[in-house]
Amino acid sequence: MKLVKTIVEVREQVKQWKKEGFTIGFVPTMGYLHEGHGSLIKKARENNDKVVVSIFVNPMQFGPSEDLESYPRDIEKDSKYVEELGGHLIFNPEPEEMYDDGFCSYVDMSVLTEELCGLSRPTHFRGVCTVVNKLFNIVQPNNAYFGEKDAQQLAIIKRMVKDLNMDLQIVGCPIVREEDGLAKSSRNTYLSEEERKAALVLSKSLKIGKELLESGCKDAGKVRDAIVEYIEKEPLARIDYVKVVNALTMQQVQDIKGEVLVAMAVYIGNTRLIDNFMY
Ligand code: AMP
Numbered sequence: 001m002k003l004v005k006t007i008v009e010v011r012e013q014v015k016q017w018k019k020e021g022f023t024i025g026f027v028p029t030m031g032y033l034h035e036g037h038g039s040l041i042k043k044a045r046e047n048n049d050k051v052v053v054s055i056f057v058n059p060m061q062f063g064p065s066e067d068l069e070s071y072p073r074d075i076e077k078d079s080k081y082v083e084e085l086g087g088h089l090i091f092n093p094e095p096e097e098m099y100d101d102g103f104c105s106y107v108d109m110s111v112l113t114e115e116l117c118g119l120s121r122p123t124h125f126r127g128v129c130t131v132v133n134k135l136f137n138i139v140q141p142n143n144a145y146f147g148e149k150d151a152q153q154l155a156i157i158k159r160m161v162k163d164l165n166m167d168l169q170i171v172g173c174p175i176v177r178e179e180d181g182l183a184k185s186s187r188n189t190y191l192s193e194e195e196r197k198a199a200l201v202l203s204k205s206l207k208i209g210k211e212l213l214e215s216g217c218k219d220a221g222k223v224r225d226a227i228v229e230y231i232e233k234e235p236l237a238r239i240d241y242v243k244v245v246n247a248l249t250m251q252q253v254q255d256i257k258g259e260v261l262v263a264m265a266v267y268i269g270n271t272r273l274i275d276n277f278m279y
Contacts, residue, residue: 001083022049026141031055032072032186036176040145061127198236202275205230220244240265
């Protein structure tokens with residue numbers, strides 16, 4: 001397993017691999033890896049000859065008052081983990097390697113980015129689309145792996161690849177959870193012991209919503225209200241949003257028909273957590 005910090009080094013390695021006829025799987029991350037990331041790396045290993053993992057805390061996708069500086073980082077531990085899982089290359093650039101002084105080109109998407117997380121984080125998806133586009137151009141993978149944990153991001157990346165005729169497959173991977181149901185996240189490390197317990201309202205309230213749908217409820221408003229009512233009982237929780245949207249367009253629905261995404265962002269103390277399910 002090799003760790004490189006420059007675009008030139010990634011290009012050289014990938015060029016060599018392609019010459020030898022190897023396929024390339026790519027897993028973009030912000031690091032502080034956990035089993036959620038691990039599941040993506042394993043999937044990439046299964047279906048590709050070589051696996052590239054990027055570890056880059058992308059400044060462009062953080063808002064001015066967000067946690068860019070405090071975002072957890074541990075490149076040594078991450079390197080060991082990628083090696084254990086059989087990854088072949090880590091790309092870990094500094095921000096200056098990705099964005100030089102004159103940088104001024106962006107990938108902006110409408111519609112899908114304007115709902116859910118896009119409302120409370122208005123510049124977030126511009127940062128995500130731009131960096132993912134750059135990373136795809138650098139790594140030139142055959143397949144790229146994204147978690148359903150960030151369901152809106154996954155839908156956006158799939159749309160971007162389609163709209164801009166990018167020559168790769170996007171593979172979505174299921175949410176990996178702690179034993180008690182909390183979705184694994186690098187940001188869970190911010191939680192105090194008390195907040196960690198309170199954070200269970202996300203997965204537990206989603207379960208209530210899912211049960212309602214499974215019992216035949218077709219009213220998105222009712223599903224949403226039941227989820228909100230459950231979360232509001234937890235004093236440490238503050239809802240950013242709870243919404244039922246069309247799984248492809250991310251637009252709110254009133255009646256449940258076709259595939260829907262039930263998604264939420266909830267602050268537990270100062271930590272903003274997201275969770276969702278598809279139905
Ligand atoms: P991040 O490092 O948080 O930007 O995440 C990198 C990738 O890992 C994204 O595609 C995430 O959706 C995915 N991911 C993060 N947490 C999980 C999880 N608990 N289960 C599955 N995928 C995840």
